[in-house]
Amino acid sequence: MSFQNPVFIPGPTNIPESLRKACDMPTIDHRSPLFGSILHPAREGVRKVLKSESAKVFIFPSTGTGGWETALTNTLSAGDKILAARNGMFSHRWIDMCERHGLDVNIVETPWGHGIPADKYAEILKADTGHDIKAVLATHNETATGVKSDIAAVRKALNDAGHPAMLFVDGVSSIGSMDFQFDNWGVDVAVTGSQKGFMLSAGLAIVGFSDKAMAATETATLPRTFFDVHDMVKGYAANAFPYTPPVGLMNGLNEACKMLLSEGLDNVFARHHRIAQGVRNAVDAWGLELCATSPDVYSDTVSAIKTPEGFNATDIVTHAAETYGVAFGVGLGEVAGKVFRIGHLGSLTDVMTLSGLATAEMCMADLGLDIKLGSGVAAAQEFYRANPALNYKEAA
Numbered sequence: 001m002s003f004q005n006p007v008f009i010p011g012p013t014n015i016p017e018s019l020r021k022a023c024d025m026p027t028i029d030h031r032s033p034l035f036g037s038i039l040h041p042a043r044e045g046v047r048k049v050l051k052s053e054s055a056k057v058f059i060f061p062s063t064g065t066g067g068w069e070t071a072l073t074n075t076l077s078a079g080d081k082i083l084a085a086r087n088g089m090f091s092h093r094w095i096d097m098c099e100r101h102g103l104d105v106n107i108v109e110t111p112w113g114h115g116i117p118a119d120k121y122a123e124i125l126k127a128d129t130g131h132d133i134k135a136v137l138a139t140h141n142e143t144a145t146g147v148k149s150d151i152a153a154v155r156k157a158l159n160d161a162g163h164p165a166m167l168f169v170d171g172v173s174s175i176g177s178m179d180f181q182f183d184n185w186g187v188d189v190a191v192t193g194s195q196k197g198f199m200l201s202a203g204l205a206i207v208g209f210s211d212k213a214m215a216a217t218e219t220a221t222l223p224r225t226f227f228d229v230h231d232m233v234k235g236y237a238a239n240a241f242p243y244t245p246p247v248g249l250m251n252g253l254n255e256a257c258k259m260l261l262s263e264g265l266d267n268v269f270a271r272h273h274r275i276a277q278g279v280r281n282a283v284d285a286w287g288l289e290l291c292a293t294s295p296d297v298y299s300d301t302v303s304a305i306k307t308p309e310g311f312n313a314t315d316i317v318t319h320a321a322e323t324y325g326v327a328f329g330v331g332l333g334e335v336a337g338k339v340f341r342i343g344h345l346g347s348l349t350d351v352m353t354l355s356g357l358a359t360a361e362m363c364m365a366d367l368g369l370d371i372k373l374g375s376g377v378a379a380a381q382e383f384y385r386a387n388p389a390l391n392y393k394e395a396a
């Protein structure tokens, strides 16, 4: 693997030079106002990226998976009923975590490649007149299949049923890259990590809690220690953590938020959409199809691309690594061997994306697929030419 080539996995993503530098810090006292000058702006930055006025943001030395656990253990008790759709590997893993914690999950089995069926959620919520369901889980962007779900529709299902369940959203591969509206969607817990939209290395679980979720922490009885948000609240009040914080990464997070907010969130989302559309046009030109079944669920952060029957898609990923020193994502779970994934989130330009598409073409041609070299690249080039990212002359 080359250290020079960009990666095209859907996280960890490419780290901009400025963020690498921000993470590279001398040791400071992590119980001091100096630490507070990193901690508090980082939490404020995340809150803005979540599009929330009042979410309580907590940052743990962990990953997105620890964020899931933070959401569950702080707000729920053993035996609580949960509603969740399983439409890919990440929603599957979150459900598995619920079950390991003794939660009672009503699983809505959903074909991989489809989004969350909000109509099924609506039916189930309406039928739950005793309000036994305590939380509804939604994976905003299924990274395994390249499928985005309509979180506003899930909120509407809750509202139409007059149901008080909390709404927990996994935004690990969407927050900071695709539009995420904590307040407008009535999200109660949002979960993400440092290594996707925030363009840092892995190491932070980042969560936002609504007032309702904070109230639930008062009665929830699932065991929690490391991920206890009450300990965080106490620590933060003293410019500190309940344990030793990863200060460099948090400084990186603070800078990452500044980068995203100064570009403007809507510009960030438009940039991801443009880059993704170029990739989708390339896939089309190759004569291949996405795992995502319809345009309304196409993800702007990752494309899972189906390869022809009888071909092992994982060979593309292995070959790219071994021959060209470039990383693509393998298929996971049900779609293992059937798709390969191009991650197109975080710090990425048209030029970088074109190099990834060119590499994918070389790999597919090397492995005997009927792909004309340059076909996908040309389709993306045409799209990027017609829709320039930015006028560099004016921007200067």
Ligand SMILES: *Cc1c(COP(=O)(O)O)cnc(C)c1O
Residues within 6 Å of the ligand: 011, 063, 064, 065, 066, 090, 139, 141, 142, 143, 170, 171, 172, 173, 193, 202
């Ligand atoms: C990456 C990812 C996770 C897991 O995050 P880790 O940081 O690897 O623990 C969870 N959900 C989604 C949607 C993801 O893309």
